[in-house]
Amino acid sequence: MNNIINNMYISELETYFLDLGEKKFRAKQLFEAIHKQKIKNLDKLTTFSQDLKDKINNSSEIYGVKKVLELKSKLDETKKYLFELHDENVIESVLMKYKYGYTVCISTQVGCKMGCAFCASTKKGLIRNLYASEMLDEIYEIERLNDINVSNIVLMGSGEALDNFDELIRFIELISAKEGKNLSKRNITISTCGLADKILKLAEYDYPITLTISLHNADEEERKKIMPITRKYPFDELIPALKEYQAKINKRISFEYVLIDGLNDSYQSALDIKNLLKDIKSHINLIPLNKIKEYDEEPSTSENINKFKKYLEDFGFNVTIRRELGADINASCGQLRNNYLEQ
Numbered sequence: 001m002n003n004i005i006n007n008m009y010i011s012e013l014e015t016y017f018l019d020l021g022e023k024k025f026r027a028k029q030l031f032e033a034i035h036k037q038k039i040k041n042l043d044k045l046t047t048f049s050q051d052l053k054d055k056i057n058n059s060s061e062i063y064g065v066k067k068v069l070e071l072k073s074k075l076d077e078t079k080k081y082l083f084e085l086h087d088e089n090v091i092e093s094v095l096m097k098y099k100y101g102y103t104v105c106i107s108t109q110v111g112c113k114m115g116c117a118f119c120a121s122t123k124k125g126l127i128r129n130l131y132a133s134e135m136l137d138e139i140y141e142i143e144r145l146n147d148i149n150v151s152n153i154v155l156m157g158s159g160e161a162l163d164n165f166d167e168l169i170r171f172i173e174l175i176s177a178k179e180g181k182n183l184s185k186r187n188i189t190i191s192t193c194g195l196a197d198k199i200l201k202l203a204e205y206d207y208p209i210t211l212t213i214s215l216h217n218a219d220e221e222e223r224k225k226i227m228p229i230t231r232k233y234p235f236d237e238l239i240p241a242l243k244e245y246q247a248k249i250n251k252r253i254s255f256e257y258v259l260i261d262g263l264n265d266s267y268q269s270a271l272d273i274k275n276l277l278k279d280i281k282s283h284i285n286l287i288p289l290n291k292i293k294e295y296d297e298e299p300s301t302s303e304n305i306n307k308f309k310k311y312l313e314d315f316g317f318n319v320t321i322r323r324e325l326g327a328d329i330n331a332s333c334g335q336l337r338n339n340y341l342e343q
Contacts, residue, residue, distance in 0.1 A: 002061055004062070005056065005060045006064065007063065007131050007170065007174075010179060011027075011264040013030055020059065022055075023029075028047075031177075031179050032180065033045055033047075034062075035177065036180050038144055040062060040137075042056060049077075055248070063086050063134055064086075064132060064134065064136075065083035065084065065141050066083060067081060067082075067083060068084045069082040077096075078096050078097070079142075079304060080093075080094050081095070081138075081145075083138060083141065085134060088129070089110045089127055091110055091130070092157060094157065095150075101152065102149070103151070103152040103154060104147075104153055105130065106138040106139060106153065106154070106155055106157050107121075107130065107135075108129075108155055108157070108163075108164050109127075109128070109164055110127035110128050110129075110159070112125075112319065113126035114227075114229050115227075115228045115229070117225070117227070117260060118290075119316045120294070126159075128131065129159075130159070130167060132167045132170035136175060139153060139175070151183075153183065153187065153188050153189070154189045155188070160193060160195070161200065162190070163195065165198055165202075169205065170208060176188075185207050186210075188209045189212055189254075190210070191256065192211070192214065194215075195233060196233045196238045197241070199238075202246065203245040206249065210251065211251070212254040212255070212256055213238075213253060213259050215255045216257070216260075217264045217272075219235060219269070227322050236288070239276065246281060252283050252318075253283075254283045254284075256285050258287045258288075259300035260289050260297045260300065261297065261299060262297075265308050270311035270315065271311075273312065277317075282318070283317075284306065284312055284319045285320055285322050286309060286321045305321060306321075
């Protein structure tokens, strides 16, 4: 790793400062400035001499994000951001306001290689993984721009979070560090389309995060048609991994389920869910399909969504229908970036 100072743990910064011929205590000062005070420009760091700032600038980088576009919903207080990275790649993030506070949905990769049929993020493939510092700065920049404190983070934007595993772990450790933002790990939600081996690896860290699985069909052959990752991680690998994860972490697992008219919204589809998840303590989040031009199917009707919810509740599941936020600004992941790239 380069000397990306906003991507380093305090222990790594200590080594960095010692290599510069400086005292170790500078590491904690710099870490707090970046992650607590959200300083992005060292010129604002009044506790460091100009000579020290020059040394840092000449030997390190700060990798963050820069606002390219902000869209504000007229329907609610949702805001969608297009951010540019140091290499001119662009990503997007969403700010959502709930009764309990502010949530930010962040991207973990530039693009995605998972190939889900209905998702705009994957249509142009995977360009690269994000550094933890870039993920962090999606949050910090939104806090700076809006003068708010974000209390919940959802890693559900562009990219497959578990496909960027090492930087994901670094992100969790940095954002929850007591010397920095000190965000509770319980306020972090990680979404995955079901990378069974990485789910087991995540379990080893014993984080009290919320794990969310993008399910979308509990019939394996049908799921393969819309989620190619099913071929690599079939249910006979995924379900045992989830059971092992749950036994270790002892938290309910969430399942995202995009409802597509005539494809996965029947009584049989609900029955398939019941049979697949019967031994997993779960919560099911139903999401009406968000139409994109690359996918021709239609969202389920309101009537069928409510029927489907009732089927699952009758089977004993805890079910919610996701409240649509920012519908007028295409707030689902990938759309804003794709539109921007096509201009």
